[in-house]
Every structure is written in C-alpha cells, then in structure tokens.
Amino acid sequence: MGAGAIIVAAGSGERLGTGLPKALVRAAGRPLVAWCAIALSAARGVDALVIVSPPGEEKAIAAAIGDLVRVHAIVPGGTTRQRSVAAGIAALPTDVDAILVHDAARPLVTPAMVESVLAGLAFHDGAIAAAPVTDTLKREGADGMIDRTIDRVGLWRAQTPQAFRADVIRGMFDEADPIELDTATDCAGMAERRGVMVALVNPHSPNLKVTVPADLALVEVLLAGSRIA
C-alpha cells in the first residue's frame, strides 16, 4: 500500500478568536480542514486519509468535508498535538508504507507539496516541508531589549506536511513517554531525538500557518486565487 495521511485538526484555535475550532473556520468559502483534505487526497501516493477532530466535533468535521473527499476515519484528538497524531496513526490502515502528518492550520498545502515530501522517503526515513529563514534573527535579553543577533545560516522553519516510513513513526510513538507526547511540537522533533535522518523539503510556495486573524486574511486572498476546485 502507499501512504496514509493524517490531518491533525483537534486544536481549539483560541488565538484566532472566532469561537470555532480553527479547522472549522472558513477561508475563501471553505473550512480550513476541507482545503487540506482536498489537497491531500488529490496527491499521488496517498491511499487513506484520517482526520483528527476536536473531541465532540466529529460530525461538524464530517459536514465540513461533505462528499468532497473520501475519508477513512474521523477520530477524536488528544490534549496535545502529538497525542492527536498518535490517535490518527492508530486509526490508519495497518498496511500503509508511509505516514504523512499535516496541520489543518496550513490550508495552502498543495498536492505537489505532498508528493515532494513523500518523494523524500525514497532516500530518507523522514522528510518534512520547511523553508529557510530569511529574516535576521534577534535574541531578546532579560530587559526585553535586543541581546544579540543569531546567525541564520542553516536555519529552517519546520512546517507540515511531515512524512515518515510507517514502521519508523509507529516505533517513535510506541516508545514515546507521556512527557514527550505533551511537549514535542512536531514529529520531526521526535525523530531527531532518535537519530532518524529527516530531509528538509522546500515547498517553494507559501505554506502559512493560520494562528492569528491577520494570517486568516492573508490565506483568504491566496486561496481565492488558487485553482483547486
């Protein structure tokens, strides 16, 4: 079998201030989770899609997707992102060769982006979308003023999708303790700790994460101009 994809959509989206779970917030006429589901299911190599829902919102997530996409399962998420990923992994078919995890908060994902991350698995156990840091970085001092400049050479911003060989990511989660599931902020971080080689794949396209209202306004403009039906 090919890849199983997981959309983690169980976050509350408090910083967006809409009163809705973030995945259900609409941009350019569609909930964020629906944009992600369309792109992931259109990617070559993705055979099964699981959506991890805010607990109790499974029906609303199903309604948001409608009949646009065939979904293998919609399951309730956990108290942290990585606990939600674990719930998604448990719901995938057992025979997938690769597992790709994507945040519902990144609705600009494209099938090409998913395919290029999955292609990285031909050479490595993991591959993630990431962009080189282009801003000059400052560390803040104790007084709130600039302490110093951090050399940005070799620094990347980790994004999603993130893909791993299925046996590797299942192994990572099998051995993860509760502290790691509560503190890790992405799967690549768990992989690094275990010495798993993870490739950085530059998507060369905006892959914004919607966190605050200004992000939503920007994503709205970019999605309205996108050609995904």
Ligand code: C5P
């Ligand atoms: O909060 P943040 O934007 O970093 O979350 C990243 C992704 O993880 C979002 O798509 C969010 O829905 C998801 N998440 C989750 N379960 C949680 C927390 C976050 O699925 N408990």
